[in-house]
Amino acid sequence: MPKLAVPLTESQIRALEPRATRYSIADGNGLVIEVMTTGTKVWRFRYSLNGKRQPLATIGDYRMISLRVARARAQKYAEMVAQGVSPVATARRDRGAESKADVLREAAELYLTTEMAGKSEEYRRTTRRTLDKDVLPAIGGKPIKAVTSDDIAAICDRIKSRGSPKMALHTRNVVKRLYEYLIARQLATTNPAEVIPARSIATVDSRTRVLSGDEIGTMLRAIDASSIRRPLKLALHLLVLTMVRKSDLVESTWAEFDLDRALWTIPAARLKKDRDQRVHLAHQAVDLLRELHRARAGRHFVFPSVRGDDRPIARSTLNQAVKALGLDVEHFVLHDFRRTASAHLRDMAQRSDALEGLEQQPTAEEHATGQRRIAQRWADFVDAQIEGAAKR
Structure with missing residues (x-):
């Protein structure tokens, strides 16, 4: 059985150096990149017709055609070959459609x-x-x-x-x-x-950055429509809804959650504080966590590493996921989610309500009720921004 090609990455392709003779590296599905002795890199398509190996079809210069586009072309040509049609003429027309980027x-x-x-x-x-x-x-x-x-x-x-x-x-x-x-x-x-x-x-003073409602909705819709892994999409959404620090979320364990009570208890030892932190969860957050629990990839951590060992994803993973999306949100970092929630909650008078309750020395149950109300009001506000972004 022939060895399957390991898909290439853009960084791997950029690192390919010329040799004394030209050589090719396979990406899979017939797509190969040929490195010339001059350093020029050219996409080719390898295929057979009627059981006979055919000359490589040229897709085009790597400088003009990205990995994503080359793969799409290879897929199109593979479908033609499956129907018994040579892709050479089509490839020639596709190359002719490429601009020569001089200016x-x-x-x-x-x-x-x-x-x-x-x-x-x-x-x-x-x-x-x-x-x-x-x-x-x-x-x-x-x-x-x-x-x-x-x-x-x-x-x-x-x-x-x-x-x-x-x-x-x-x-x-x-x-x-x-x-x-x-x-x-x-x-x-x-x-x-x-x-x-x-x-x-x-x-720009990044410590004062607050996302507008429009930016919240646009960002979350873009995240949901992106190609990043589903658990990372849910993590970013939960980061908005729960208003916790990034490290608190990515290092969370299933033992900390009581989803029936909509309560997340972060242990004092993990926080390096004197007491546990209780995070009351809106029903939207509970729904996201239940989805993660049904599809969970690890026994212990809510967001386990994809490497298979029982440890959480790296703290930088969510930053890298957002950076890869290329979101058009100026001067934004993930920590701004917490500041954004605080600012909008103040506008909705929820903070003042909570402070009034504290001044009156509420019972533990009254305080918990107030915190649940704040969490739900914020989650409903976020939902409204997402719906508004869908209509724009």
């Missing part, structure tokens, strides 16, 4: 149609709008390698002059990501946006 406008279009294809619709739309509004009208006709940091600084200065320093920083970040893509594709050698310090464009 920035063409490179940006390549970036939007390949790298951005897997991102959320909102992220693609805001990225395209940023490029179309300020970047391409100014420097879209310049050769990729002729764009300088002065060009990018001038664009940012014009945006700042409109009274929009945050948009200027966002624009710099879009160009920076565009050039990171072009460098990975060997279409550029330097990143003109990278040398411009963020603090020279806009200063």
